[in-house]
Amino acid sequence: MELKPFVAKLVNPGEPLTAQAWNDLVTAIDDTHKFLLATTHVVRVRITNPDLDARTVRVTASRTDGPPVEAVRPIAGDTHHVLAELEVGAYTIRAEAPGFTDATAAVTIGELAEQEITMQLASARPIMPNLFGTPLAAAMTQAAQAGIVVNRVLDFLGTEIPPAAPGSRAAESVVLVHQPAPGTPVDPSLGAQLVIALPPEIEQAIEMPSLVGLTESEARRTLEQLGLVLGRVKLVNSTP
Amino acid sequence: MSNPIITKLGSQIAVDVGDKPVRTTVLRDGREVKAPVLDTGRVVEFIDKLPPVNRFSIPRVLSQGIPAGVKVARGTVVDITCVPATSIKVSLLETSHVALRTRTVADVANVINDDLAGVLAAHESSSQLTDAEHNQVQTAIGQLDITIDNTQADRSFETAFQTLRDVQVFR
Numbered sequence: 001m002e003l004k005p006f007v008a009k010l011v012n013p014g015e016p017l018t019a020q021a022w023n024d025l026v027t028a029i030d031d032t033h034k035f036l037l038a039t040t041h042v043v044r045v046r047i048t049n050p051d052l053d054a055r056t057v058r059v060t061a062s063r064t065d066g067p068p069v070e071a072v073r074p075i076a077g078d079t080h081h082v083l084a085e086l087e088v089g090a091y092t093i094r095a096e097a098p099g100f101t102d103a104t105a106a107v108t109i110g111e112l113a114e115q116e117i118t119m120q121l122a123s124a125r126p127i128m129p130n131l132f133g134t135p136l137a138a139a140m141t142q143a144a145q146a147g148i149v150v151n152r153v154l155d156f157l158g159t160e161i162p163p164a165a166p167g168s169r170a171a172e173s174v175v176l177v178h179q180p181a182p183g184t185p186v187d188p189s190l191g192a193q194l195v196i197a198l199p200p201e202i203e204q205a206i207e208m209p210s211l212v213g214l215t216e217s218e219a220r221r222t223l224e225q226l227g228l229v230l231g232r233v234k235l236v237n238s239t240p
Numbered sequence: 241m242s243n244p245i246i247t248k249l250g251s252q253i254a255v256d257v258g259d260k261p262v263r264t265t266v267l268r269d270g271r272e273v274k275a276p277v278l279d280t281g282r283v284v285e286f287i288d289k290l291p292p293v294n295r296f297s298i299p300r301v302l303s304q305g306i307p308a309g310v311k312v313a314r315g316t317v318v319d320i321t322c323v324p325a326t327s328i329k330v331s332l333l334e335t336s337h338v339a340l341r342t343r344t345v346a347d348v349a350n351v352i353n354d355d356l357a358g359v360l361a362a363h364e365s366s367s368q369l370t371d372a373e374h375n376q377v378q379t380a381i382g383q384l385d386i387t388i389d390n391t392q393a394d395r396s397f398e399t400a401f402q403t404l405r406d407v408q409v410f411r
Contacts, residue, residue: 203313210308211301211320213409219301219320231317235299237324 004031041109044116045071045081045093049100051184052121054079057097059119061107063089080116095119099185123185128192130182136196137171139178143192151191155198173198296325296346300410302332325349325410330403337400339386345407351383352408360408366401377401 006028011017043061047054054074059081062068066089071081083093086109096102100121107117126147131139136153140163143150153161153170161170177195186192206226211219220230264275299322306318330348331341340348352360359373369377381388381400389395 205311206314206316208304208306208308208310208312208318211304211318212308213325214301215298216301216320216322219304223318227314228312229315229317231305231319234319234321235323236302236321237327 040084040113041086041088042114043083043086043091043093043107043109044114045083045095046079046116046118047081047095048118048120052097052100054081057081057095057121059083059093059095061086061091061093063091065089093117093119095121097121099123099125099187125185125187128178128180128182128184128186131175131178131194132182133174135172135174136166136194139175139194148186149188149191150194152193154193154195155200156195157200161196161198169201170196170198294326296349296410299324300328302328328410330407333403333406335394335399336403336406337386337396338394340384340400340403343384345410348384348403348407349410351380352404352411356380356404357408357411360401360405366398369401377404380404
C-alpha cells in the first residue's frame with residue numbers, strides 16, 4: 001500500500017469548517033490506519049511435528065532485497081513462531097532444527113495484516129522401529145536396516161550382553177524395552193539400547209567337599225575338578 | 241634369538257632353538273623373580289645327607305575356609321590350613337577310641353598297611369567284617385597296644401575300627 005501525499009490545510013479562527021475539509025481529515029486518518037496495518041504484517045508459523053519441541057526450532061523469513069528476520073519462538077504455552085513487522089513482498093520462510101531437514105515455505109505479504117502457515121520438518125535421523133517382542137537377532141537386523149546402531153544390550157537383571165556377539169540364548173530372547181521409544185528419531189551419537197528377556201542362567205551350586213587329610217596338591221586338584229579355586233594355604237608346623 | 245638349527249642324526253632330528261638358556265618365570269606375590277642358579281654338585285651332596293621325607297610329615301588339610309556340605313557357586317575360592325599328620329591329635333576326631341586320643345593320626349595311620357586299608361575302605365561298620373578281616377583289624381589294634389572293652393562305647397572294637405577308618409586318609 002502506498003501512502004498518498006498529505007496536504008496540511010490549516011483553518012484560521014472564525015473560518016468555517018466545511019464538510020469537504022472534515023472528510024479530507026477522516027480520509028487521511030483512515031489512510032494512515034490502513035498504512036500502519038499494511039506495514040506491520042505478522043506471520044504466525046506453526047510447527048506440526050508431534051515429536052519435536054517447537055522451542056528448539058529456528059524460523060526465519062528472508063527475501064532477496066532485505067536482511068532475514070528471525071521469528072520469536074513459542075513462549076508461555078503458545079505453539080507459534082511469530083514473524084513481526086514484515087514489509088510487503090515475497091518471503092521464504094525457513095524452519096530448521098537439529099536432527100531435522102530444513103523446511104521452507106513461500107509467503108507473500110500483501111493486504112492481510114496477519115496470516116498463519118503450518119510447516120513440518122522431515123527428520124534427518126532414523127526413526128526407531130517398534131521392536132517389542134522381537135527376538136534380539138531379528139531386532140538387530142531391523143535396527144540395522146533402519147540405519148540404527150544398537151550399542152547396548154542388557155538382560156532384565158542389568159547384565160551387559162555384547163551386541164556384536166550376544167550368543168545363541170540371547171539372540172533368541174525377545175526385546176522387552178528399547179530406548180528410544182518407537183517412532184522417535186535416533187541420535188546417531190547415542191544409538192539404541194535394548195533390554196531383552198534373557199532368563200538368568202541358574203548356576204549349579206556345588207557342594208563343598210571335605211578336604212580334611214588331603215595334601216595341598218590333592219586339595220587343589222579336588223577343588224579344580226569341581227570348578228572351585230584354592231585360595232590361601234596356611235601351613236602350620238605343629239599344634240599348640 | 242638366532243634361527244633354529246635342525247640336524248638329522250640317523251632317525252632322530254635335533255632342533256637347537258637358541259644359544260640362550262631357558263629362563264623359568266617365577267612369580268612371588270605377583271612379581272616376577274629370578275630363579276636362582278644352584279651348584280649342582282653341592283646340591284647333590286646336600287640331598288644325600290638328608291633323611292627321606294616321611295609321608296606323614298607332609299602337611300595335610302586340617303581346616304577349610306568353607307565347611308564341607310555348604311553349597312557354593314562355581315569359582316568360589318577356598319582357603320585351607322595344613323598341618324603335618326605327625327602334629328594332628330586323634331582327639332580332634334569327633335569320635336575316637338579313648339586310648340588313641342593322645343596319639344597323633346600319623347601314629348595310628350602308621351599301622352594301616354595296604355591290605356588293612358582295603359578292608360577299612362570296603363566296610364562302613366565292623367559288623368560287616370568277615371572273620372579274617374576282623375583278625376586283620378584286631379592285629380592293627382594289637383600293634384597300637386590298646387584295650388578293647390565292648391561294654392563301653394568309647395572303648396569298643398567298633399569305635400577303634402571307626403578311628404582307623406577316620407585316620408586312613410592321613411596315610
